[in-house]
Amino acid sequence: MSDHDHDHSHDHQHGHPHRHPPAPDIELSDRAKRSLAIQELLVEKGIIGQDEIRRRVEEQRGSPMNGAKVVARAWVDPEFKERLLTDARAAVAEMGFEFPDDTGLVVLENTEDRHHLIVCTLCSCYPGALLGPPPDWYKSLPYRSRAVNEPRSVMSEFGLEIGEEREVRVVDSTAELRYMILPKRPAGTEGMSEEELAELVPRDSMIGVAEPMPPDTIRA
C-alpha cells in the first residue's frame, strides 16, 4: 500500500465523489473465500501443485450416463453383474471408468425384497466418476439428516413409495467407500438393447430416490 489513504468515498481523479461498485460479478461466501485462501496457500508453499488440483477436479467430472451404462451392462450380462457386485472398482474399470486411488466403490443391488437409499451424513461422499457432481439436495443438511431416520418420507417426497413388504436399507457412506445402486430392471424391457436400457436409468435411481423409467419412455 502507498501512503495514499484510500477512502472509497473520496473524490477520484475523474472529478465526482462516488463509491466503487459493491461487488465483482461473483460474490464468494465466507467459506468459499476460506477454501480459496487455503488452496492458494497450499500451492504457494509447494505442498500441492495447481496441476494436482485440476486433476482431482477432473476426476469428479463424470456423468450420470456413465453409471447408467454400468447398470445397463449389468442387466444384460450376468457375469459382468457378478463382477460388479463383488469388485465394483475393477468391473467399472473394464468399461473405462476410473476411480481415484484413495476411494473404493461398492455397488448394491435392489431386489424384490430390498431397496437401498444412499446418503453421506457427514459430508457428501458420492461416486462422482459414475454419477457426476452430486446434486445440491444430496449435499443439503435436510437430506443428510432425514435420509437416515425417515427414509420412507424422504423418498415419498421424491415421488417414490416403497411397499412395507420391502426392506428399506439406508447406506451411510462415512468412510472411503463410495456407493452406487444397481436398480431393478423394469418389466417389459426384455427385447431392449444395452444402449436403450441405459436411457431408462436416471441418476436418482442410482442414489435410491427413484426407480428406472418404464420402457415406453424411449419407445414413444
Next chain:
Amino acid sequence: MTRGRFAPGDQVLVRDEDPPHHHRTPWYIKGRIGKVDAVYDPWPNPEEMAFGKTNGPKIPVYRVEFDQKDLWDTYQGPKRDRLVIDIFEHWLEPVERSQQ
C-alpha cells in the same frame, strides 16, 4: 484380504466417545449395537490423515448393520428396515453373549 478382528454376522458395539478431532463416526450410532454386514480391506485412518499423517497403519473397515427401530424411537416404517454404515475397526468392540 487382510483379516480384521470381526467377521460377518458378529455383534459389535460402537464406542460411545467424542474425541475433539475429526472422526467418521456419527453421533447416532455411538453406543449402539449392530451386526457386521461386510468386511472391507483396511484403509488409511482419516483421524490421522486429517493431521497430515499419511503413513500410519491402515485400519479394517466394516459395513455394520443396525435395525432402524433400535436407532430411532420415532422410526416410522416396518421392523425389517435397516441402516448400514462404514465404521473403522478401532470404533468397534465385541459384544459379549450376555449383552445380546
